[in-house]
Amino acid sequence: MKRISRASCEQLDCDDPLVGFRRNFKLGENLIYLDGNSLGPLPAAAAARALQVVEEEWGVDLIRSWNKNNWFQLPHIMGDKIARLIGAEPGEVVMTDSTGINLHKVLHAALGLRPDRRIILMEDGNFPTNNYVGQGVAALRSGGYQVQFADPEDLLDALSEDVAVLCLTHVHYRTGRIHDMDKITAAAQALGIIVVWDLCHSAGALPVNLNDCQVDFAVGCTYKYLNGGPGSPAYLFAARRHHGHALQPLAGWWGHDNPFALERDYRAAPGIKQMLTGTQPVLSLAVAETGIDMFLATDMNAVRRKSIALCDLFVRLVEQHCAGQGLQLISPRDSNMRGSQVSFDHDNGYAIMQALIDAEVIGDFRAPATLRFGFAPLYTRYVDVWDAVMRLQDILQSECWREARFQIRETVT
Numbered sequence: 001m002k003r004i005s006r007a008s009c010e011q012l013d014c015d016d017p018l019v020g021f022r023r024n025f026k027l028g029e030n031l032i033y034l035d036g037n038s039l040g041p042l043p044a045a046a047a048a049r050a051l052q053v054v055e056e057e058w059g060v061d062l063i064r065s066w067n068k069n070n071w072f073q074l075p076h077i078m079g080d081k082i083a084r085l086i087g088a089e090p091g092e093v094v095m096t097d098s099t100g101i102n103l104h105k106v107l108h109a110a111l112g113l114r115p116d117r118r119i120i121l122m123e124d125g126n127f128p129t130n131n132y133v134g135q136g137v138a139a140l141r142s143g144g145y146q147v148q149f150a151d152p153e154d155l156l157d158a159l160s161e162d163v164a165v166l167c168l169t170h171v172h173y174r175t176g177r178i179h180d181m182d183k184i185t186a187a188a189q190a191l192g193i194i195v196v197w198d199l200c201h202s203a204g205a206l207p208v209n210l211n212d213c214q215v216d217f218a219v220g221c222t223y224k225y226l227n228g229g230p231g232s233p234a235y236l237f238a239a240r241r242h243h244g245h246a247l248q249p250l251a252g253w254w255g256h257d258n259p260f261a262l263e264r265d266y267r268a269a270p271g272i273k274q275m276l277t278g279t280q281p282v283l284s285l286a287v288a289e290t291g292i293d294m295f296l297a298t299d300m301n302a303v304r305r306k307s308i309a310l311c312d313l314f315v316r317l318v319e320q321h322c323a324g325q326g327l328q329l330i331s332p333r334d335s336n337m338r339g340s341q342v343s344f345d346h347d348n349g350y351a352i353m354q355a356l357i358d359a360e361v362i363g364d365f366r367a368p369a370t371l372r373f374g375f376a377p378l379y380t381r382y383v384d385v386w387d388a389v390m391r392l393q394d395i396l397q398s399e400c401w402r403e404a405r406f407q408i409r410e411t412v413t
């Protein structure tokens, strides 16, 4: 195999059809940001948009903005944009609340469609908040609801006609492993199971086709790959065939059929609007549009091709330059099975990540031992991959990660 050099990485950047997008982000020249899978960086245009919303829409137009600047429609305007990134139709997605809250709403709605069944099936090892939400939903309902966990390798065997809802994360937060959405959805639905997918590590990272897979419900966040900004609202997809039947339980005036009629009693809106509860964080919704628009201006297949090339390059370089240093690849080696991230375990992973961050290579650490690196194709260059591995090699060889300052545990890792 030809040995890769920094010069060959520079050549790959020259030939990269997405190279122009990097200009649209605010990123320091020496900073290598491999954490866009946790908090996407600031799109350069987002600051101007934020100023406009604050100074003009809030500052001048004031309450007239609900109509004049479409504030009231923002969850739908943004939802329709996100729909294009996840293979949904207009009117099937709203941008609202957080992923956890949307999952809560969707699980209740899904359980309501299968009143004779009591089991929510989830996978072992998933990002814990999804488990907590599932357990919270089961605890709130009377009648013996419970969450069961299956080994991700044995999911299909765990499906049965006792399961009401199967709730999975499409791309695993720790390893990046991709589930076969089409196959699993079909197998579950053949047994009458309602299927919910979490797209937190999928949207903006790879093409997603919810309707091609006939998915029932989905949720996901926008502050990771979609660069919506810290705490930007999440989204919720409900297939049109469920509208009016599957009702989320957090009833509120934004989900009412006619909110401004100010009727005494709740009347569920017939469409996706029912998935809303109350007044939304307008500033965050508006600012998130900048990042999402960037994805609408590109081709997700091109994003996916570059993502695979970056991840493959990273694995190859780490194995060439950091061999024998105790790193163990925990992501699938086959790029078809892997999202837009690569993770290695190391016994001293925490301190090594702190030393890397100190060297301006920002990834993240997931307890107990995982070094996680996200590769967002719109701003990550091939030379960044090269430079990141060289800095990692230095840290491992010099063992500078042993310094006391790299052992200090911060609240957020």
Ligand SMILES: *Cc1c(COP(=O)(O)O)cnc(C)c1O
Pocket: 098, 099, 100, 101, 127, 129, 130, 169, 173, 198, 200, 201, 221, 234
């Ligand atoms: C990031 C992520 C979340 C985030 O949930 P919040 O409600 O936004 O805190 C949930 N689930 C998965 C799988 C995630 O990766």
